[in-house]
Amino acid sequence: MAVADARFAFPLGEEGSDVEVAPLLCAGLIGWRSLAKTGNAQKVGLYGFGAAAHIIAQVLVWQKKQVYAFTRPGDAKTQAFARGLGATWAGGSDELPPEQLDATIIFAPVGSLVPAALKTLRKGGRVVCAGIHMSEIPAFSYDTLWEEREIVSVANLTRQDGLDFLSIAPKIGIHTTTTTYALKDANKALDDLRHGRFDGAAVLVP
Known part of the structure; x- marks a missing residue:
């Protein structure tokens, strides 16, 4: 039997199966941390509508x-999947939304999405890069960033982030x-993920 240090464990409650809860522990937690980085943004873009985005x-x-x-x-x-979860708008990453956004979160590890996301923002808007890695960000003109737009990254989450998210998720x-x-x-799960062959999250089981 393995014993976990309580300082590094989270209470999960009794609701939901192991498979249903599993995505909350990685995708959900990093998504929650990323969402916190958007501040009080009311119109939020999500790039890469997979495990984390479908939760957030x-x-x-x-x-x-x-x-x-x-x-x-x-x-x-996937656009229909997003609308089914309540998205106001869904489209391709090569499109502009019908109105300017307050913030965007990039879950896809694609550097070219950074300047694309900046172009969707109002003045003072923020792009949050949520991945642990990303391909090279291409050069872009300063006017894309100008007017106090920001780019920030997420490295990890705090224990309090986890407690807050897992307490609010059932509500x-x-x-x-x-x-x-x-x-x-x-390896097949990773390949299917890369090619967008499923909605939501992949879960490995014994």
Whole structure:
């Protein structure tokens, strides 16, 4: 039997199966931290509508904020998925939303999305880069950043972030959309993720 140090563990409650809860512990937590970085933004863009974004979209809708979902260009299936979760608008990452946004969160590890996201923002808006890695960010003209727009990153979360999110998740009634894979099929799960073959989160099971 393994014993976990209580200082590094979170109470999960009794609701939901292990598979349903699993995405909250990584995607949900880093998404929550990223959302906190947007401050009081009311119109929030989400680039890469996968595991984290499909959870945070539900938080934003519960907070009565507007969600603008950006997917791979032409990915009508994921755009419909986002609208089904309450997104005000959903379109390709090569599109501009119908109005300027207060903040965007980039979950996809694609550096070229940074200048694209900046172009969606109002003056003083913020881009939050939520990934632990990202491809090279291309050069862009200063006027894209000008007018006090900001770019920030998320490295990790605090224990308090985890306690706050996991206490509020049951109140929101977050529903995670999952696809399960056997542990031996982890490489297939990664390949399916790269190619957008499922909605929501992949969960590995024994």
